[in-house]
Amino acid sequence: MSKKILLKNVHNQGQATFDGYVNSGGLLGLKKALKKDPKEVIEEVKNSGLRGRGGAGFPTGVKWGFVPRDTGKPVYLICNADESEPGTFKDRVIMERDPFLMIEGMIIAAYALGSSLSFIYVRGEYSYPYIKTLEAIKEAYSKGMLGKNILGSNFSHEMVLHRGAGAYICGEETGLINSLEGKKGQPRIKPPFPAVKGLYGCPTCVNNVETLAVLPFIFSEGWEAYAALGTEKSKGTKLISASGHINKPGVYEIELGYPLKEFLEVECGGVWKGRKLKAVIPGGSSVPVLRADEIEKVNLDYESLRDAGTMLGSGGFIVLDETADMVEVARNLAHFYAHESCGQCTPCREGGHWVEKVFTRISKGRGVPGDMELVDSMCSQIAGHTICPFGDALVTPAQSLMKKFPEEFKDRILNGSKSTNPLNYELGH
Amino acid sequence: MTDKKFDVCEKRAEEIIAQYPDKHSAVMPLLYLVQEQSGCITEEGILWVSGKIDMAPVHVREVATFYTMYYKKPVGRFHFQVCRTLSCALRGARDVTGYLKERFGLEPGEVSLNGLWSYEEVECLGSCGTAPMCQVNDTFFENLTVEKLGRIVDRIEAKKPNLKLSVLRDEMGDGLQGNPKSEVI
Ligand SMILES: Cc1cc2nc3c(=O)[nH]c(=O)nc-3n(C[C@H](O)[C@H](O)[C@H](O)COP(=O)(O)O)c2cc1C
Ligand code: FES
Numbered sequence: 368m369s370k371k372i373l374l375k376n377v378h379n380q381g382q383a384t385f386d387g388y389v390n391s392g393g394l395l396g397l398k399k400a401l402k403k404d405p406k407e408v409i410e411e412v413k414n415s416g417l418r419g420r421g422g423a424g425f426p427t428g429v430k431w432g433f434v435p436r437d438t439g440k441p442v443y444l445i446c447n448a449d450e451s452e453p454g455t456f457k458d459r460v461i462m463e464r465d466p467f468l469m470i471e472g473m474i475i476a477a478y479a480l481g482s483s484l485s486f487i488y489v490r491g492e493y494s495y496p497y498i499k500t501l502e503a504i505k506e507a508y509s510k511g512m513l514g515k516n517i518l519g520s521n522f523s524h525e526m527v528l529h530r531g532a533g534a535y536i537c538g539e540e541t542g543l544i545n546s547l548e549g550k551k552g553q554p555r556i557k558p559p560f561p562a563v564k565g566l567y568g569c570p571t572c573v574n575n576v577e578t579l580a581v582l583p584f585i586f587s588e589g590w591e592a593y594a595a596l597g598t599e600k601s602k603g604t605k606l607i608s609a610s611g612h613i614n615k616p617g618v619y620e621i622e623l624g625y626p627l628k629e630f631l632e633v634e635c636g637g638v639w640k641g642r643k644l645k646a647v648i649p650g651g652s653s654v655p656v657l658r659a660d661e662i663e664k665v666n667l668d669y670e671s672l673r674d675a676g677t678m679l680g681s682g683g684f685i686v687l688d689e690t691a692d693m694v695e696v697a698r699n700l701a702h703f704y705a706h707e708s709c710g711q712c713t714p715c716r717e718g719g720h721w722v723e724k725v726f727t728r729i730s731k732g733r734g735v736p737g738d739m740e741l742v743d744s745m746c747s748q749i750a751g752h753t754i755c756p757f758g759d760a761l762v763t764p765a766q767s768l769m770k771k772f773p774e775e776f777k778d779r780i781l782n783g784s785k786s787t788n789p790l791n792y793e794l795g796h
Numbered sequence: 797m798t799d800k801k802f803d804v805c806e807k808r809a810e811e812i813i814a815q816y817p818d819k820h821s822a823v824m825p826l827l828y829l830v831q832e833q834s835g836c837i838t839e840e841g842i843l844w845v846s847g848k849i850d851m852a853p854v855h856v857r858e859v860a861t862f863y864t865m866y867y868k869k870p871v872g873r874f875h876f877q878v879c880r881t882l883s884c885a886l887r888g889a890r891d892v893t894g895y896l897k898e899r900f901g902l903e904p905g906e907v908s909l910n911g912l913w914s915y916e917e918v919e920c921l922g923s924c925g926t927a928p929m930c931q932v933n934d935t936f937f938e939n940l941t942v943e944k945l946g947r948i949v950d951r952i953e954a955k956k957p958n959l960k961l962s963v964l965r966d967e968m969g970d971g972l973q974g975n976p977k978s979e980v981i
Contacts, residue, residue, distance in 0.1 A: 441817075453881045453920040484817070491865045492921050494934040527815045532824055532863035535919065549820035549851065551862040567818055610883035610924035617925045652882060652920075683924070685883055699882050703919050709862075790885035792893040792917070 370596060372584045372604050373577065374620045377464040383499055385506045388467035394518070396586035400475045401520045408479040412582070415590035416602030421447055421538075421575030422651065422681045424669050431572060433562040436481045440569040444477045444485035445547070448500075448576045449531055449538035451490055453652035453703060454683025457606035458576035460618045462489070462496035465580075466503035467512075470526065472579035474517060475586060477524050480572055484525050488543050491532040501528050535707035539755050540573040541565075542709065553711045554755035577606055597623035601668035605682050609635045612642065612688035623668040630667060631686065642688040646771070650680025652700050653760035655767035677767075693772040694779055695790045697765055698726035702791075704761035712753040718745050719761050726765070730789070734780035739769055802844045805829045809848055819849040823859050827866055832960075836867035864918070872907045872914030874952055874959070877931040880917040883924030888941075892928050893917055895942045899949060912953070933959035 381387030388394070400408050413428030434442060446469065450458045461469050469487075477485050489497050504526055507513040515523045529547060536542045537552040544566050546552035565571025581603065585593045596603050601623035607630070610616045614636030621630060627649065631637065638644050644659040649667070655677040657665065665675045672679045687696065705719035725742050728734055746762035753759075769776055778784075802809075808829060813822045826848060830841030837860045846853040860866045878884075878892045893904075896915045900908055904916040915930075923929045926938030930945075937948055952959075 450922050451920065454883055454924050456922045456924050459922055490922065491863070492931065495936065529821075530825065530828065531865075532827070533865035533918075534863050546824070547821055548818065549823040549849070549859065550855075551858055608925060610927060611886050616883075616927070648882075685886075685924075687886065691886065696882065699880075699885050703881050706919055790882075790890065791880055792890040792897070 370604065370622060371620050372593075373461065373465075373468070373580055373606055374618070376468075377460060382465050383463070383467070383503060385467065385503075385510045385512070388465070392587065393467055393471060393583070394512070396583035397471050397474055397512075398518060400478060400582075400586040401518065401522060405479045405481060408475065408586075411590045412479070412585060415585045415593040416597070416600075417578065417581055417585065417593065418601070418669070419575060420577035420581075420605065420682070421573075422452065422653075424679065427574065427578055430562070430574075431476070431479055433560070434480050434570045434572050435563065436570075438570060441484065442480050442482040443566045443569055443571040444473060444480055444482045445540075445543065445566065445571060445573045446473055446485065446487040446576055446579055447538065447540065447543060447573050448487050448489040448493070448496070449535075449543060450493070450576070450681075451535040451538050451707075452681045452683055453700070454608060454610055454648065454685040455651050455681040456608045456610075457618050457682060459493060459496050460606070461576055461580050462493070462500050464499075466500045467507065468580045468583060469500070469576050470503060470507055470512070472582035473526065474513070474522075474524055475582040476572070476574060476579055478522050482572075483523060484527070486547060486566075487526065487528050488537065488547060489528065489530055490537075491530050497528070497530055504528055534709070535703075536709040536755075536757060539757065542755065543573065544571065551709070553709045554757070556754055598666075598668050598670070600670050601679075605667065605679070607667065607682045607684050609684045609686070611686040612639050612691070613637065613686045614639050621667055624671070625667045627662050627665045627667055630684075631662070635684075635686065638686065638688050640688070642690065644686070645689045645691050646687045646693075648683070648685040648687075648764070650678045651683030652685070652703065653763055654678040654680045655763055656771055658771050690788055692730075692786050692788045692790070693768050693775045694726060694730045695786050695788065697768040697776075698723065698730050699790045700764045700768075701726050701761075704757075708757065708761070712758065714749045714752045715758045715761060718749040718758075721745055722749075722761070722765050729776060729779050730786045732779065732783045732785040734776075734783070736780060738780055739773070739776050742766075742769065801833060801840065802830070805833060813849060820851055822849050823851060823856060824863070827856070827860055831866060835870050870907060873912050873956075874914075874932055876913075876915035877918040877921070878915065879919070879921045879923065879927070879929055879931075881920035881924075883920070884927040884929060887927040889917075889928040891942050892930055892940055892945060895945055896930075896949075899946075935959040 376382050376391045409431050417427045418424040531537050534552045537546045539554045541555035542552040561571040607619045619634050647657045669679050701723040705723045708715045708719045710716045749758045750762045812825045813819045826845045842856045846856045900913045907914045928940050929938040
């Protein structure tokens with residue numbers, strides 16, 4: 368398919384042990400990075416074109432450049448392993464199978480930022496990834512990869528693994544920071560941005576697991592090798608979590624710019640049960656849906672997906688076949704967002720439940736004319752009126768499903784018919 | 797405000813608190829210790845945490861209620877959490893819930909009289925590529941069918957394995973072990 372950077376070694380026996388990791392070429396990048404000036408490390412990450420893989424796609428080196436080193440306060444690095452965007456399960460693969468890759472990447476990032484303490488915030492439900500990462504951190508300490516004078520250099524660094532407890536919003540970086548400080552995981556108003564005033568009021572950089580796990584390659588093979596992959600603006604490779612109505616769900620590493628249709632047909636083995644494709648949600652549940660007739664010329668990269676009216680997001684690729692009931696899809700996702708609102712901003716806390724209620728009544732055959740307009744007007748009062756982008760994440764699937772499949776919603780409202788293919792138990796029995 | 801019940805956690809608690817620049821950061825891991833000891837978050841547990849990290853009980857309580865993984869009341873010895881979000885729903889999550897409801901004869905959140913069973917529906921557990929799935933205590937069971945789930949419940953009933961975080965090991969045997977091997981291709 369294409370060059371593998373992140374999944375290259377995940378099938379190796381013993382890859383999650385220090386020796387296994389070193390035998391597969393591990394630590395080379397860190398050794399090289401530690402010989403450079405931190406400024407040079409940041410420059411090379413900028414040159415590589417690496418963009419944040421947590422969803423927003425912000426250039427990583429540029430973000431690091433925002434973190435001041437001369438405030439007299441400590442600088443903190445946080446690895447965002449909260450992975451809770453529905454349809455996303457890629458960071459878990461790294462934590463379970465190649466945790467040293469993430470740890471090595473974190474040490475490189477910490478060196479560049481001048482940070483002597485970092486945290487990995489792993490979602491509470493990820494018990495097995497937690498155990499594997501914990502074992503790896505312990506071993507890294509015992510082998511001199513963490514702690515004082517890492518690999519004989521002047522650089523020292525400590526790492527703490529912190530377990531969340533079931534809250535999607537802790538994936539949002541300021542919600543995460545509040546959670547790590549021992550508070551409810553409710554996002555903060557920005558500015559100030561975490562780079563300036565983050566954890567414990569100190570300069571803080573939050574990066575996704577996948578972003579950090581790319582760094583060892585950038586320094587072992589050189590930023591040029593990374594920048595040679597992908598498209599002009601979307602460099603490198605991306606992990607795609609493929610799920611839904613396909614023959615081969617799983618985590619795939621693709622070179623950015625890979626044609627969406629080919630990915631679906633070749634890697635994912637096509638739509639399951641010989642059925643026809645209806646729609647794809649390409650970047651996790653919070654991005655706009657694409658109809659089957661819209662995927663023809665689309666490639667899996669930031670620009671092509673943006674031009675198609677959607678986003679690469681976290682790379683959660685959810686496929687829907689012809690039997691999917693789009694009212695039910697909208698209701699299922701509306702339930703998720705209503706449940707996961709942190710409750711801080713009224714439009715999101717209240718609006719999320721209203722949106723779910725209206726979709727539920729349409730799905731139960733009790734919709735009334737004007738319901739679609741009602742949802743639209745609620746959405747316009749939520750989006751942009753909240754502290755964090757969760758409000759936008761809530762309205763995006765709701766509005767895009769109605770916009771792309773209006774006849775399904777209209778028909779159900781007019782006929783007053785119940786869903787024949789309910790997605791969840793409470794409506795199905 | 798200490799309680800004998802948590803004496804066994806003291807050493808662990810000190811280690812946890814020492815990891816953080818600010819001891820308030822230890823509230824979540826300490827609440828996990830409480831839950832491990834008591835099965836759910838109890839008032840005495842909240843007071844114990846409060847005393848350990850000098851945080852007002854009301855703030856500890858606030859944290860305990862914000863996060864869904866802290867149980868406010870006891871759950872069954874085997875607590876099933878079925879993912880109900882889109883990717884699982886598209887591949888049959890409703891049958892998983894339906895099976896458990898029938899087999900246990902319980903509503904979500906209820907505990908069976910023998911204290912063994914309880915279940916609930918939860919949101920995406922990051923296992924969408926192996927849908928449908930459910931978590932039993934701290935262990936994931938993936939690529940479920942009703943038939944496979946039936947065998948899993950039988951096995952749990954017969955062997956009463958420990959499916960807790962501290963011992964995530966292949967206790968189930970016969971290819972039914974829940975430890976996630978994400979399907980990487
Ligand atoms: C509602 C919401 C949920 C998020 N969830 C996650 C998540 O689970 N994991 C993640 O890495 N980033 C998540 N993010 C993005 C983070 O806020 C942050 O941008 C990211 O961790 C930065 O890392 P990156 O630059 O390496 O992408 C979320 C953002 C929002 C608004
Ligand atoms: S949708 Fe069920 S695990 Fe993600």
